[in-house]
Structures are given as structure tokens and as C-alpha cells.
Amino acid sequence: MAKPRQKPSGKWEIGLRHPSLPGGRKYFTFDTEDEAIAYAQQWKLMKGADMPPPQELLAPTGPVREVRLTRILGEWEESGFAAPTQLLTLRTVAREVGTTKLSEANYAWVTGYLRMLKVEKNLSPCSIKHRMQALSRALDEYQRHNPGLTIANPVKLLPKGYSTYTEVDTKLAKARGGREKVTQTRDRRLRPGEHEKIVKVLSGYERPDRERGLELRGGNALLTLYLLIVGTGMRLQEAFSLKRGQVDMEAKVIRVQSSKQWRGKVSFRDVPMRPEVHKALSVYLSTRAMLPGAWFFPFLEEDGVKGFKTVSQRLSFRFRIAFEYMGIEGLHEHDLRHEATCQWLELKDADGRDLFRLEELNKIMGWTPGSLMAQRYASFRGVDLAQRLWSSYATPGGEPGASSGAA
Structure with a gap:
């Protein structure tokens, strides 16, 4: 059974699933947590008895595109398909852009969000990718449950290498006291001794x-x-x-x-x-x-x-x-x-x-x-590769030179 969560207004919201509902899920708001839990229990009994939802719930209410990103991110977090390592990132993205409406989340908006992550937060390319990937997967999941949407996933419109700092990004970041961040590739091996x-x-x-x-x-x-x-x-x-x-x-x-x-x-x-x-x-x-x-x-x-x-x-x-x-x-x-x-x-x-x-x-x-x-x-x-290379060209006397098959 779903768990209710408290909204900023102080009321309690709970999302209940049923294949007959628009999008497969509908949210209900109550004054207290106990009321939300009680309603969820009734809903569970109805589903167990194969009773259809009330007819008035089957019609979409209001424009679907006015949903805010905090709900979309929350649905992906609660879906069970988000990786455990992604949950903290989803909550971070929700704090940063959760109030944005889906209708506002276009390419211009996502590039502005990307610029904010580089200039204001001065994040590394890896951290930027984690945020964008989490947002993209949440939007994909929402679109799968709302096939009538015509809006494209703006994150997928970003060019390859979007997380890398451009010259403009670097100048703006330095102007705010930051610096250019680069992806750190680890290739550290044990050195001799x-x-x-x-x-x-x-x-x-x-x-x-x-x-x-x-x-x-x-x-x-x-x-x-x-x-x-x-x-x-x-x-x-x-x-x-x-x-x-x-x-x-x-x-x-x-x-x-x-x-x-x-x-x-x-x-x-x-x-x-x-x-x-x-x-x-x-x-x-x-x-x-x-x-x-x-x-x-x-x-x-x-x-x-x-x-x-x-x-x-x-x-x-x-x-x-x-x-x-x-x-x-x-x-x-x-x-x-x-x-x-x-x-x-x-x-x-x-x-x-x-x-x-x-x-x-x-x-x-x-x-x-x-x-x-x-x-x-x-x-x-490189030193190991060089030794292997030279050993393959060593003459019987042990000196580097032509291979044994050379004239």
C-alpha cells in the first residue's frame, strides 16, 4: 500500500494505482495522515474485490501538462524502477527544479538549468550527468504512462558532451569565484614498491x-x-x-x-x-x-x-x-x-x-x-609495454635489435 506524504501546505497526499485510471495512477489530498491511510485501505479492499473505481475518477481532471516536476520525479522515485543510488539525486533535482511545470520544461529551460549547474553550483561533469539522467528517466516514465503527451523529453535534445564546460561556461564560473571542472578518469595502478x-x-x-x-x-x-x-x-x-x-x-x-x-x-x-x-x-x-x-x-x-x-x-x-x-x-x-x-x-x-x-x-x-x-x-x-616490446626484439645476446626472423 502506498504511503501518504505531507505537502508544503500541511495537507497529506497519497497516490493510488489502478489500470483503469488515467495514467494508471491518481493522487488524493486529505487534511490528516490518518484520513489518507484510511482511504488507501478502502481502495485496497475495492481492488481485492475486483470492484472498478468510481466513474467520476476515470476521466482526466484538468490539463495534464500543468503537472509540476516534483510530482514526476516523485513518481519515478516511488516506481521501484529507479536505482537505489539514484534516489538521493532525484530528491536533489526536486529541490532545485521541482516547482517547474511540465509545460515549461522545454529545451530553453533545460539549457538554463544546465548553465545553473555549471555556473552557480560549479558542479563536476559527472555530477551534472547524474542530475540530467535522473530527470530524463523520470520524464520518460511519466510519458510512458501518459501517451497523449506531445511534449518531447528536453534532456534528450541536449548535444553530446553537454556536461563538459564550454569556454563561456568557464568564464561565467570564474566570474563567480568558481573554476572549470573536468571529468576525472581514474587509471591509478600500484607503482613499484x-x-x-x-x-x-x-x-x-x-x-x-x-x-x-x-x-x-x-x-x-x-x-x-x-x-x-x-x-x-x-x-x-x-x-x-x-x-x-x-x-x-x-x-x-x-x-x-x-x-x-x-x-x-x-x-x-x-x-x-x-x-x-x-x-x-x-x-x-x-x-x-x-x-x-x-x-x-x-x-x-x-x-x-x-x-x-x-x-x-x-x-x-x-x-x-x-x-x-x-x-x-x-x-x-x-x-x-x-x-x-x-x-x-x-x-x-x-x-x-x-x-x-x-x-x-x-x-x-x-x-x-x-x-x-x-x-x-x-x-x-607504458614501462611494461616498452619492456615487452623490446624483449620481443632482443637478439640472442640480449641486445635490442632486429627480430630473430630479420635478415
């Missing part, structure tokens, strides 16, 4: 120029979590939410529950253990005993934990502190997934061929078949 530094500090190393080392809650849990992520490419939540029964040490396979599913869907994938990962997990398990249903890592059982989000924030912070403690700059926890992807791509068999096909890598990393995410995550170091 950084992996050893991270293992060292997560093993309890204390710098001589510091009064104390890091507080490693859970003993070797954070070290093992790091080795697991960098060795498999598992997402942070997928790793710390593992249970003992998902880790098969004999088969050398981890049964991972994907953290990217929503609408109640639960999906698993099998991730093979590389020898170094298997060794790290073996050492970790030798320090503690646990039942198959127990959490593999202790982070979800710490004081003050209110869910996965709390643990994600805590662990991201702990990794950042560990990196900074060893003088490693610009490295984030999620960069470890990029590093793992590149390592999977660089694995070769005895004949020098790729050890895994691209579709197999997509399965390991939790991407859909045919996904191009591997290309996005691949960050091959």
Missing part, C-alpha cells in the same frame, strides 16, 4: 618518525582483505560481506554475492583464487575458527555498525590512512579493483597466450556478457 609498503604497514609496521603505528582492528583482517581485493578484483562490499561458507579452500573458488544487484535480486558468481590469494586466506583461517554461516571478516560485527554503508565508509577511511602513512599518494581503495583487472588481463599461459578470455574476465569481475568495462578498467603501464 607500493604493494610491499601496504603489506608491511597492514602487518603492523611502525615508522620510526611516528610515535605509534596504525590501529589494526581485527588483527590481520585488514591485511587479508587488501590481499583478497587486489588479488581478485572483488568490490569492497563483496569482500567484507563474505561468509565462511562462500570460501571453498579445496576447490580454490570464492562464491561472491554481487553488490551491484537491486530490486531484491540476488546474484552470485564464482571467482577463482590465485595462488597468492589462497595462501593469504589459508594464513588468515589458521588464526581463527568459524562456522560456515559466520562472517568471514569481523568488520560487520564492530560497535556502531548500522549496515554495509557504515562498514564501507570505515574501511575506505582505514585504507586511505594506511596509504598515507606509507607516503603513497593518490591511491584509493577502488583503484585496487583497477589493479586486479589489469593483472587478470596480463596473465599468460606457458605459450604466452592470454590465460582468460574476455568473457571469462567479465564473469570473474561481475560484469554483464559483452561488457566493455574491462577496456575502461585496463590501465597498462
Whole structure:
């Protein structure tokens, strides 16, 4: 049953669905929340008894185009089809442009909104895209339920690259004390010696120029979590939410529950253990005993934990502190997934061929078949490519020169 929400006027509004209603839904306003709930319960009984709605409700009331964007955004938010990560963005867009009427939301209006996001709010291109995509999907959903509308979705009329700052946008933003924002593409990989530094500090190393080392809650849990992520490419939540029964040490396979599913869907994938990962997990398990249903890592059982989000924030912070403690700059926890992807791509068999096909890598990393995410995550170091190139041209004596097949 739908839940009523309070309007700025103080009255309570509730949206009720029925396929016979214009647009499949109709909103009702009441003086109190109890009245709204009582009416919704009556409506539920009518639907359960297959009774049609009252005839006076079946005709459209007033011009449909005068609806405001706050209602359109709210309907998309409550539809169940909006991704959970988009809900906060929808509420932000509603605060910014919710009072705008649908009839006013044309191309000129959306370009004005776009200019406001760049000049007044000085947002990054990524943040601008999130807002525009949320607005566009809400408008699409509303048009699907109102096929009689002739207005086009103005967001889809924006040119390619609309979120990038133009020269005019940059000048206006700087005039208001802002600056040009650009899309940040992350391709940070572990540099030589950084992996050893991270293992060292997560093993309890204390710098001589510091009064104390890091507080490693859970003993070797954070070290093992790091080795697991960098060795498999598992997402942070997928790793710390593992249970003992998902880790098969004999088969050398981890049964991972994907953290990217929503609408109640639960999906698993099998991730093979590389020898170094298997060794790290073996050492970790030798320090503690646990039942198959127990959490593999202790982070979800710490004081003050209110869910996965709390643990994600805590662990991201702990990794950042560990990196900074060893003088490693610009490295984030999620960069470890990029590093793992590149390592999977660089694995070769005895004949020098790729050890895994691209579709197999997509399965390991939790991407859909045919996904191009591997290309996005691949960050091959130029020095590695140069060494590979020169080694292929090395003469038997070891000096760079013509290939062995040259005259």
C-alpha cells in the first residue's frame, strides 16, 4: 500500500494505482495522515474485490501538462524502477527544479538549468550527468504512462558532451569565484614498491618518525582483505560481506554475492583464487575458527555498525590512512579493483597466450556478457609495454635489435 506524504501546505497526499485510471495512477489530498491511510485501505479492499473505481475518477481532471516536476520525479522515485543510488539525486533535482511545470520544461529551460549547474553550483561533469539522467528517466516514465503527451523529453535534445564546460561556461564560473571542472578518469595502478609498503604497514609496521603505528582492528583482517581485493578484483562490499561458507579452500573458488544487484535480486558468481590469494586466506583461517554461516571478516560485527554503508565508509577511511602513512599518494581503495583487472588481463599461459578470455574476465569481475568495462578498467603501464616490446626484439645476446626472423 502506498504511503501518504505531507505537502508544503500541511495537507497529506497519497497516490493510488489502478489500470483503469488515467495514467494508471491518481493522487488524493486529505487534511490528516490518518484520513489518507484510511482511504488507501478502502481502495485496497475495492481492488481485492475486483470492484472498478468510481466513474467520476476515470476521466482526466484538468490539463495534464500543468503537472509540476516534483510530482514526476516523485513518481519515478516511488516506481521501484529507479536505482537505489539514484534516489538521493532525484530528491536533489526536486529541490532545485521541482516547482517547474511540465509545460515549461522545454529545451530553453533545460539549457538554463544546465548553465545553473555549471555556473552557480560549479558542479563536476559527472555530477551534472547524474542530475540530467535522473530527470530524463523520470520524464520518460511519466510519458510512458501518459501517451497523449506531445511534449518531447528536453534532456534528450541536449548535444553530446553537454556536461563538459564550454569556454563561456568557464568564464561565467570564474566570474563567480568558481573554476572549470573536468571529468576525472581514474587509471591509478600500484607503482613499484607500493604493494610491499601496504603489506608491511597492514602487518603492523611502525615508522620510526611516528610515535605509534596504525590501529589494526581485527588483527590481520585488514591485511587479508587488501590481499583478497587486489588479488581478485572483488568490490569492497563483496569482500567484507563474505561468509565462511562462500570460501571453498579445496576447490580454490570464492562464491561472491554481487553488490551491484537491486530490486531484491540476488546474484552470485564464482571467482577463482590465485595462488597468492589462497595462501593469504589459508594464513588468515589458521588464526581463527568459524562456522560456515559466520562472517568471514569481523568488520560487520564492530560497535556502531548500522549496515554495509557504515562498514564501507570505515574501511575506505582505514585504507586511505594506511596509504598515507606509507607516503603513497593518490591511491584509493577502488583503484585496487583497477589493479586486479589489469593483472587478470596480463596473465599468460606457458605459450604466452592470454590465460582468460574476455568473457571469462567479465564473469570473474561481475560484469554483464559483452561488457566493455574491462577496456575502461585496463590501465597498462607504458614501462611494461616498452619492456615487452623490446624483449620481443632482443637478439640472442640480449641486445635490442632486429627480430630473430630479420635478415
